Amino acid sequence: MSYSIFHNLEIKASPKKVFDAVSQPKHLDNWWSLKSSGKPEVGSEYNLNFTEEYNWFCKVSALKTNESIHFKMTKSDTDWNSTTFGFDLETKEKETLVKFSHINWQKDNHHFKHSSFCWAMLLNGLKNYLEKGIIIPFEDRN
Structure with a gap:
């Protein structure tokens, strides 16, 4: 059995701006990572x-430009x-519906539940970044 996290937000x-924000390192660093690299391919x-x-x-496991991008973790925590x-x-x-998923968790443990909460907070940060230009300093992101 595996467990999954799902969040939808508008x-x-x-779609192009949202796609760029979730696939381009220069944008990922404004709402999620401290420093990232990679190409949406x-x-x-x-x-x-x-x-x-x-x-x-991680590696890009699925991609349709301006429609979807999925990443398979390759080196992270257990x-x-x-x-x-x-x-x-x-x-x-006048908006884009973002259907976020984080699938194939092996345990319904504290880390799974905490990650779900963190994704909700980060996705709200993504929304504020795209709609209002707000960049939360990395050390203030939870």
Whole structure:
């Protein structure tokens, strides 16, 4: 049995702007990671650096430009290693519906539940970044 995290949110921005914010390192660093690298291409490796202790890697496992991107974790902590997270984007009238998923967790433990909470907070940060230009300093993100 595996466990999954799902969050849906609407962002007042075009699918292209949302896609860039969840796939381009220069944008990821404004709402999620401390320093990241990678290219939005299937098979491309991303480095997601949060601290020296949390210097993780993943690969793009699925991609449709401006529609969806999914990342398979390759080097992270034990709980995240088996997981894949991603963003599916759906065009609405003046906004984009973001369907976020983080699937294949092996345990329904504290880390799984804490990660779900953190994703909700980070996705709200993504929304504020795209809608209002707010960048929360890395050390203030939870």
